[in-house]
Amino acid sequence: MKAGGLGLAAAPALAACGRGFGGGGDDDSGDGVTLNMVWWGDATRAEKTQAALDLFKERHEGVEIEVEYQDSGPYQDKLATRFAAGDPPDLMAMRMDSLREYADRDALLDLNEYAGDLDLSGLSDNAATIAEVGDRVYGVPAGLNTVGFVIRTDFAEQYGVPIPDGDTWGWDDLAAFAKAITDASGGEVYGTGFEAQTLANILVFTRQRGEDFFTEDDRLGVTAATVQAWFELVNGMRDEGGFPPAGFFENIGGSADQSYVAQGKIASQIIPTNNFLGYNEACGGTLVLLRMPGETQGARRGQSIDCPHLWSVASASKHPEEALQLLDFLLNDAEASLATGTTRGVPANADVAEEIKPSLEPDDQAATDFLIALQGEDLPRSLLYPPGGSAVFDFLDALAVEVEFGRVSPADAAAQFIEQAEGAIAG
């Protein structure tokens, strides 16, 4: 009984003794190659992905693909365990914030060395080098997305509050809009609501102030003043009533149907653009997609082109050629993208994105146009998290809640955050 906690910690060591956890690549008989591909997502994504894989198998006889998918939370742990056990998958979904944890430890294939097998010429420079470390590339975007603001037009109409111009609005406009909705609804509906601790949100704000959250030389770039201003921005809206009170956001699950905006408790929120279709369906088609506030007022642009996740190949893969063949197919083949749709964002290959656009649902087309328009503009590039960067989220999360409940002032929280985050990155 007492050993329970220990068994947990030591499980990877046991697995390293030779007992794998399933996983593929053991079957080398004849032409038969079995690729093991892992990713996270829901049943819809699974169905769409499988459709693309079936197409691939039709064209490449003798290649079997063993797919494993699960929820995003446990995915991280499982992937780490697979690597520790010496049984990494061939092709895998990789989070932007953990790429360096694997890449810096030589666990991933440098795709530049396989330029002949994987064609990256259809990608924008930003997309092709999004996972570049030094002169090596350890992943390609499974799709492109960014964050955007969705507003429920039905509430705006009902309460007679005009929707700001999404290309030019500022954070003040958001605050004014939010307050007006809350006031007009008598507190039934809060004007806006989002998590101050979500990195994607504060990243935009940080860039608008002329800083990078993490710098290119792996340091913390964000200043205490910016973190404080961010907390104060949210606190200000909360004090005015436009933003829900402390404790309002509970863990209700991540799906669009369960979201507060779909429940009609808030009138606007930030979403990843590839989820626009799902959110709009959940809101009965009443949503409009805006850019983030503050894009024209800040020191520079804040939005960047990101990806929901990367595809990476394990350096220990026994079948790197086949894995890259599959990756190339998913990336550059229009039929593959027709099958997968925009479940992982807009196809990274611009020609493919244009080619499949007419066949997409109107909401998906809107999200695609939104992203393509942004892609044509001069935006700061999305930088990778330094190793240890994923701990930074935990610090921000805890401190944002302390601020939310007024237990710590924004200034103190900002100072603590900088100290903790610098420690985690250096350590």
Place this chain on the structure above:
Amino acid sequence: MSTETAVMPEADVPPAPEHQRLSAGRRRGRRARKDRAGYLFLLPWFIGMLFTVVPFFASLYLAFTDYNLLNPPKWIGLENFTAMFRDPVLVKSLKVTFVYTFVSVPLSLAAALGVAMILNKGIRALPVYRAVFYLPSLLGASVAVVLLWRYVFGLDGIVNALLGWFGAPAIAWTSDPDYALTTLIILHVWTFGSPMVIFLAGLRQIPVMYYEAAAVDGASRWRRFRSITLPLLSPIIFFNLIQSLIASFQTFTQGFVMNDGGGGPANSTLFYNLYLYQQGFNQFHMGYASAMAWTLLVIIAAFTALTFFSAKYWVNYDN
């Protein structure tokens, strides 16, 4: 009455549960044929032990290394252990675990004993009640119940609706750092079923004649409880206390599920074991996590030893 027979034997050996099972030595004197049968019965345990012993010693080794899961472990001596003293989050997680243990274990044992005494009054349909009260402890640490708990204690949940009837303001039970741990303590207290069943079995062992004699002498109800029930039940209280302490120090699921793996809000439900898991599997600090695991073992051993030591002052073994 099948549940009763399943429970009774367990209640018969309360004072020395763990080490008696370990020492097969007592049987050594008997005939060889009997020995073989004994070992045969132990076989599943031996096989299971292999799966425990290997990771056990592997983690002991890893505790002295820098191991990131991807590269081979590097020996760094005591560095992991010294780093623990400088880790404010670890201190926070210890605090959470201690508060949780020292509040919820006494409360849940008191609830278990209270309900056991009520059920011991010879109620009709006892097995039904016993099962009903036992059920939560089968489910309490399960993901489904913690999720259910999230709704019961949600802003629009039943608890706030009840409070609303009395004019009390709604409380963010699960998302307010001042209340989140309290909510989990209530969940723990609610799962008093398994000590209750053991208490119930223990209560039935106390001869009725003691109570009759005391009643004849005019002893009050409280007096009978203090002078008969508590002393005669003390070995069973002791057993339940040890079991609950050890389990409580290792709490994981509640904190993991309540806030999607985070131990939030603001680390207020970051149990030690949850932080250990985050360090090992999310932050790639498996060496540090192993060191944490061994430290927890020492903490649990210390509290268990303390409880055993205190036993001679309050546990009554002679009939």
